[in-house]
Amino acid sequence: MFDINDDEVLASVKKYELVRRKQKRRLYIDVYQVIAGEHAAKFMAIPKTSLGACDEEYWGRGDSEIDALQECLSRIKDISYDDLRRLPDSERHTTTRRISRKLYR
Secondary structure, three states, X not given: XXXXXXXXXXXXXXXXXXXXXXXXXXXXXXEEEEEEOOOOOOEEEEEEEOOEEOOHHHOEEEOOHHHHHHHHHHHHOXXXXXXXXXXOHHHOOOHHHHHHHHHOO
């Protein structure tokens, strides 16, 4: 359907916003849908803070957008914003590359 190279993955991204009123914070969740190419998960939901993508343990995967989003939400439900945004200094600038490596394997 799409004319891409064998080692490429084409994905669409849908953005969600989760407002945490008690913490007066907002989290964003990007849901990637693979529409061409090979990948282990058809959908991935990746929560993001002001520092970038949260650690992979909070990502959701699934066969549908709702499944991936639900898995992500259940993983972050009781985790504070500050805990979600804690990354070792060595990883703060590599979050975008981590998403790319996971999405495009």
